[in-house]
Amino acid sequence: MKRPSQHRDRGIPDATVARLPLYLRALHGMAERAIATVSSEDLALAAGVNSAKLRKDLSHLGSYGTRGVGYDVEYLVYQISRELGLTQDWAVAIVGVGNLGRALANYGGFVSRGFRVAALVDADPEVVGDDIAGLNVEHIDELEAVIKRRGVSIVVLATPAAAAQEVCDRVVAAGVTSILNFAPVVLSVPEGVDVRKVDLSIELQILAFHEQRKAGGPLMAVDSQ
Amino acid sequence: MKRPSQHRDRGIPDATVARLPLYLRALHGMAERAIATVSSEDLALAAGVNSAKLRKDLSHLGSYGTRGVGYDVEYLVYQISRELGLTQDWAVAIVGVGNLGRALANYGGFVSRGFRVAALVDADPEVVGDDIAGLNVEHIDELEAVIKRRGVSIVVLATPAAAAQEVCDRVVAAGVTSILNFAPVVLSVPEGVDVRKVDLSIELQILAFHEQRKAGGPLMAVDSQ
DNA sequence: CCTACTTTGTGCGTCGGTTCACAAAGGGAT
DNA sequence: ATCCCTTTGTGAACCGACGCACAAAGTAGG
Secondary structure (H helix, E strand, C coil), X not given: CCCCCCCCCCCCCHHHHHHHHHHHHHHHHHHHCCCCEECHHHHHHHHCCCHHHHHHHHHCCCCCEECCCEEEHHHHHHHXXXXXXXXXXXXXXXXXXXXXXXXXXXXXXXXXXXXXXXXXXXXXCCCCCCEECCEEEXXXXXXXXXXXXXXXXXXXXXXXXXXXXXXXXXXXXXXXXEEEECCCCCCCCCCCCEEEECCHHHHHHHHHHHHHHHHHCCCCCCCCC | CCCCCCCCCCCCCHHHHHHHHHHHHHHHHHHHCCCCEECHHHHHHHHCCCHHHHHHHHHCCCCCEECCCEEEHHHHXXXXXXXXXXXXXXXXXXXXXCHHHHHHHHCHHHHCCCEEEEEEEECCCCCCCCEECCEEEEEHHXXXXXXXXXXCCXXXXXXXXXXXXXXXHHHXXXXXXXXXXXXXXXXXXXXXXXXXXXXXXXXXXXXXXXHHHHHHCCCCCXXXX
């Protein structure tokens, strides 16, 4: 009982998954401007990728396009959202309410994509109890209780580097299997737990590398200043 | 027709460049703990990569290890820093002093890697003139002047999405060729300008995709144990 | 000096991802 | 209905990255 048209089991490449949110963002913009259908060429342009790549990416979800016409914007938004799991509501906890944690709590981009900041947690008694972005900051001692009570399934780590691994261990022990880590440390987690890391200074260092190349050119003789 | 191959191939793969900051971070930690030499195995563990990959990455910079011994920590720190261009001082301007811009201005990870936040710029008269992280927020009208006066070579965009492209155009026109973009838009820039983007909600969406799979997505195909 | 041991540097098979190019599929006009 | 035009979906070549496995190169000890 094999369906030739169904190849959406396990087989979506990581590189494709990483681009789906990009397409989704471009599609949302088009939906707002009341664009009904879009060609792979135009969508690729809006998302900043090659059109062949876009078509191949979308083909992994199924055949949602119409040859000679393009893709229906609304329908594609729905299909990608469903594939990414954005049709459900995700409760996110932010641990570490420093400058970054605060910025994240106030960041509008989360809410608009099916993510709900359900809890803020910190260790500093100075900030525990504060109201930030309409949420009460809770104490780190309550971490496990908060996760269970609020049904948190994704944790954002915005703690100092030194505290990240310990907090990570605790949230994993509490059943969380998806972590977004802003602390500049390599977290070690058991099999089955997903960690994605964002390191702001790493991005700058990569830019610096290329900038240095550009500035120096083939002859790197201007370094004495 | 193939390009004549350079004797010294200065072309370091992008994947390698992206990992060098990771190695550097691990090495700094070791230097602080007074570790003099380190094997590829240990360093790879600390950086969270495969040891063969690490050795191959380092071999692109030169033969800085000693067989049977390992790598000299201090020396390797210097070599990687130099390769990344971190031995010089980079002046960074942050445009957009909202929650995120504020967090970035206060983020310690920049300064410790050779980056100096040299200017803060915003359009809101409410925040222009404020002191944040020891810096005076300047008005967007002064953008070009500030870039020139402070020798800014890297710009961090933390503006609303709607303003990002216009600011981008202006900083590019002012001679900046390296941009770190936090705004959720695809920037279009001329050839020769590097843009790296960080989109917080994209990372969450990727996590949600995998989380959905784990939880039992379209098919309840949960592995036993 | 010679032997035993450690660790680097890399050749090579493999794999995933990107891109090209085109046949297949649909719409619209006549 | 038939022809022409547009655009998708994909086979296949290409390209870079990954990781195994091993020879080369070094240390240490007798």
